[in-house]
Amino acid sequence: METKIKEYFSNFKKMKHKEKLLVFACIFGVVLILLSEVVPSGTSAKKSESTDYRQYITSLEEKTENIISSIDGVGKCKVMITLQETDENFYAQNTDENTDSGSISKKSEYVLYEDNNNDSPVLIKQSFPKVMGVAVVCQGGDNANVKEKVISAVSSLFGISSAKISVSKINR
Known part of the structure; x- marks a missing residue:
């Protein structure tokens, strides 16, 4: 057995550089395949659910910020959205x-x-959570016309009453 190993290494030393790279690539591929079977795939369901929930809120907030900041007089804005509960499957x-x-x-x-x-x-079926309230802080938040436009837009977007929407001037 020991002589076969020595024989293999002496043959390996005689190989050209490209042949050595090919052997290493094959060995590396086999090791990756074996590791993929041993290492558990993915994270727990609770982690992915909470990540999905956070991504959903973040996505809603970013889209809402983009819409609101495009309203005349709003300027730079930040949005925070609160949801009723988590999604339902x-x-x-x-x-x-x-x-x-x-x-x-x-x-x-x-x-x-x-x-x-x-x-x-x-x-x-997957039911996403309903929006309970929205807070908007923006540069034009002290202007009554801008406040009215922002409240109207948010109310239309999420189907919530104006009492659940807060618009304030951003602190510079």
Whole structure:
């Protein structure tokens, strides 16, 4: 066995530079494939859900800032949005009802599919949280006409009453 290893290394030393690179690339590829099977893929569901929720809020705030800052007289602005609750997911279910001798029994179970060797429920609908309130601070926040335009725009965007919208002048 020891002689075979020595023989292999002596043959390796005789190889050209390109051949050595090819051997290293193959070994590196095999190691990566083996590591991908050993290392757990992805993070926990709770982390991804909270990340999605934060991304959703951040995206809403950025889009709202872009719209509001384009209103005449607003200038630079910042937006903070509060949401009612987290998103709600609805999963597919198989329901079985039995009516035997006057009694009714109902059995439900989630429809599952295999994903990365794990069973996951089939998502049929996702409901995003509703906006509860919006705070806007902007350069033109002290002007009554600008405030009215911003409140009207935010109210229209999110379908909330003007009482749930605050517009103030930004502190320079």
